Amino acid sequence: MNTLNPKCILTNRDLSYSNSGHILPCCWVNTQFNDKYIKHLFKDNLHIDNNDTIEDIVNSKEWKEFMNVLKNNSDEDLPKQCKIFCSVKLEDNFEETKEKF
């Protein structure tokens, strides 16, 4: 069963730009280049230097496959970061509920 509420799909959450030169669906997955699914978004063909527009990247096969994972994989088989940040109600923003310092 998939109970994820992916904010990258269901809200206007901003894209993220990684210091590796890649666009990502959000900043929460920005450092997850070893994750089984997210690592595909860090492939060389998706580097900004190898694309003319952001649309070329977000419409790529890799991005479509990743969004398919978010929508259709079971809860047990989702990226860890996505489960942490998006297995909550859409209106809940994990970052805003954390204590600062």
Ligand code: SF4
């Ligand atoms: S944590 Fe995952 S599901 Fe949530 S917005 Fe980011 S990429 Fe999408």
